[in-house]
Amino acid sequence: MPIQVLPPQLANQIAAGEVVERPASVVKELVENSLDAGATRIDIDIERGGAKLIRIRDNGCGIKKEELALALARHATSKIASLDDLEAIISLGFRGEALASISSVSRLTLTSRTAEQSEAWQAYAEGRDMDVTVKPAAHPVGTTLEVLDLFYNTPARRKFMRTEKTEFNHIDEIIRRIALARFDVTLNLSHNGKLVRQYRAVARDGQKERRLGAICGTPFLEQALAIEWQHGDLTLRGWVADPNHTTTALAEIQYCYVNGRMMRDRLINHAIRQACEEKLGADQQPAFVLYLEIDPHQVDVNVHPAKHEVRFSSIPAGA
Numbered sequence: 001m002p003i004q005v006l007p008p009q010l011a012n013q014i015a016a017g018e019v020v021e022r023p024a025s026v027v028k029e030l031v032e033n034s035l036d037a038g039a040t041r042i043d044i045d046i047e048r049g050g051a052k053l054i055r056i057r058d059n060g061c062g063i064k065k066e067e068l069a070l071a072l073a074r075h076a077t078s079k080i081a082s083l084d085d086l087e088a089i090i091s092l093g094f095r096g097e098a099l100a101s102i103s104s105v106s107r108l109t110l111t112s113r114t115a116e117q118s119e120a121w122q123a124y125a126e127g128r129d130m131d132v133t134v135k136p137a138a139h140p141v142g143t144t145l146e147v148l149d150l151f152y153n154t155p156a157r158r159k160f161m162r163t164e165k166t167e168f169n170h171i172d173e174i175i176r177r178i179a180l181a182r183f184d185v186t187l188n189l190s191h192n193g194k195l196v197r198q199y200r201a202v203a204r205d206g207q208k209e210r211r212l213g214a215i216c217g218t219p220f221l222e223q224a225l226a227i228e229w230q231h232g233d234l235t236l237r238g239w240v241a242d243p244n245h246t247t248t249a250l251a252e253i254q255y256c257y258v259n260g261r262m263m264r265d266r267l268i269n270h271a272i273r274q275a276c277e278e279k280l281g282a283d284q285q286p287a288f289v290l291y292l293e294i295d296p297h298q299v300d301v302n303v304h305p306a307k308h309e310v311r312f313s314s315i316p317a318g319a
Contacts, residue, residue, distance in 0.1 A: 019097055037142075057144040072130070
């Protein structure tokens, strides 16, 4: 077989293999886009665990009509423009792959309006070449993304999806993680027409603890020790359950964020385990919700397809 350039849809479907693992992956990418757009309210509507419908509606800044087609193209983004930007990322998204990848394995519709526009516009891509159609629509300022029939054109991927309940539980966990990262944003999650989670935006510490309790449970809140520590440009804050009272159930609560980005980083988790090991039994794990703030130039977030891991360029002496 001769070397040839892959058709756009096939190239996007290959990329989707890394970006779109399951419905929860779609929700994560789209909600993070909403947060990058400055949304203060995000509504997430799910049907059949995300296999039938994922709808994300926000009140962010919206996308201009002339940029809608680009929004569905690969490697098109408003978040970075140079290598310097890549080395100091502050946005959650930056690769410009998510929408094109999702669109290639679903029936995706993007509807948006900016404050400067008198009307909204809707875009969708279809066909082998992923040609984008744009037409007028009715929509307030902000953006709605509808993802219908996920993996409808990739039966092998659809076959590996779990039950509706399992897939929704993964989505629920993603929203819990995002709700812990952004106390200032209202998040509403519905499944099959029923409101399941409602996290109202909060500002004061007492209100933050109520959200913390709603997500992590009263036992964690009762044992949580608030911490705040700074060393040079590095700040660590959040809550750690008292190691003397950590139970197996509490040990499942392990949420870590680096510059607002949710992490599942083994290096970070190991460091936290080491810090608590004197108080923990051999089989115990620490329970924590921690936020690490560090100079973006010191963190490389472009090391994992789903951005779950980071690489630190240096560790401050004494840290």
